[in-house]
Amino acid sequence: MGLLRLVAIDLDDTLLYPDRTISPRAKRAIGAVQRLGSQVVLATGRMFCAAKPFALELELTGPLIAYQGALVKTVAEENIWRHLHIPAGQLVQLLEWLEAEPVHINLYVDDQLYVEQMNSTAERYAKYSRVEVKEVGRLSRLPFEAATKVVAIGDPDRLSDLQIRSQALFGPALAINRSYPHFLEFGHLEATKSQALAWLGEKLGIGPAAMMAIGDGENDLDMIEYAGIGVAMGNAPAVIQAAADFVTATNDADGVAIALEKYFNLTP
Numbered sequence: 001m002g003l004l005r006l007v008a009i010d011l012d013d014t015l016l017y018p019d020r021t022i023s024p025r026a027k028r029a030i031g032a033v034q035r036l037g038s039q040v041v042l043a044t045g046r047m048f049c050a051a052k053p054f055a056l057e058l059e060l061t062g063p064l065i066a067y068q069g070a071l072v073k074t075v076a077e078e079n080i081w082r083h084l085h086i087p088a089g090q091l092v093q094l095l096e097w098l099e100a101e102p103v104h105i106n107l108y109v110d111d112q113l114y115v116e117q118m119n120s121t122a123e124r125y126a127k128y129s130r131v132e133v134k135e136v137g138r139l140s141r142l143p144f145e146a147a148t149k150v151v152a153i154g155d156p157d158r159l160s161d162l163q164i165r166s167q168a169l170f171g172p173a174l175a176i177n178r179s180y181p182h183f184l185e186f187g188h189l190e191a192t193k194s195q196a197l198a199w200l201g202e203k204l205g206i207g208p209a210a211m212m213a214i215g216d217g218e219n220d221l222d223m224i225e226y227a228g229i230g231v232a233m234g235n236a237p238a239v240i241q242a243a244a245d246f247v248t249a250t251n252d253a254d255g256v257a258i259a260l261e262k263y264f265n266l267t268p
Helices: 011-015 024-035 048-057 088-099 120-129 156-170 193-204 218-226 238-243 255-264
Strands: 006-009 039-042 063-066 071-074 080-083 104-109 112-115 133-135 149-153 174-180 183-188 211-215 229-232
Touching: 006 011, 006 193, 011 048, 011 211, 011 255, 024 039, 024 255, 039 048, 039 063, 048 063, 063 193, 071 193, 080 193, 088 104, 088 149, 088 156, 104 120, 112 120, 120 133, 156 174, 156 183, 174 218, 193 211, 193 218, 211 218, 211 255, 218 229, 218 238, 229 238
Parallel strands: 006 039, 006 211, 112 133, 211 229
Antiparallel strands: 063 071, 071 080, 104 112, 104 149, 149 183, 174 183
16 A cells, blocks of 8 residues: 555544544544645535634644535635535525425525524534524525535435435436435535545645545545545444445544554554
């Protein structure tokens, strides 16, 4: 195995403990990887503003992959390197279709979160992600020309049916995936973590063979398969673990740190 020059790490249920903190062991491992000259990049479905505090805690200043790959933006300078949008025509059609379904809708535009009404779902999301939520009424009537991402939140079984139907309607034009059983996410067709890594690798001169990707969910599968070393968390579903080169410990047992220690020959 050659030198790993870039490590992409998912946040929720991967790097973060259940209480949404980063362990001292993980911090030490990430710092050691950076001192060896490898780039560490957080790759998350979160908003940039919700992910940035964790990057700063880890003293990461370079690019951060947010919104499942729709946005690549530097932490220190906040320079946008890549930003993919859902075009207006598709956006209005998608919002109108979702508004006829029994789901809560999150609309993300310019790193702001908009909802139709501030219900219990929106309140829980705001508390979990530590972001501001703007209540604006019916989303499909807003004058936005494009959006970064749309998320339908609801019953997992209902969303499974909705996912099948949405693939038939929007699959050829949009990226559709599940970050959680109760989250169904819609973005630009190229807004996936693997495509963001490919774009970033081309910009930085780093091929997939020199990359490691660590994740736990359906939305991490493509980057785990893309990277030269794909690592699945011990708490990941079986299908994710089956695709990985290495299955590490769970997120609450320092799985990220264990993987970095293994492949970079670090002392715990």
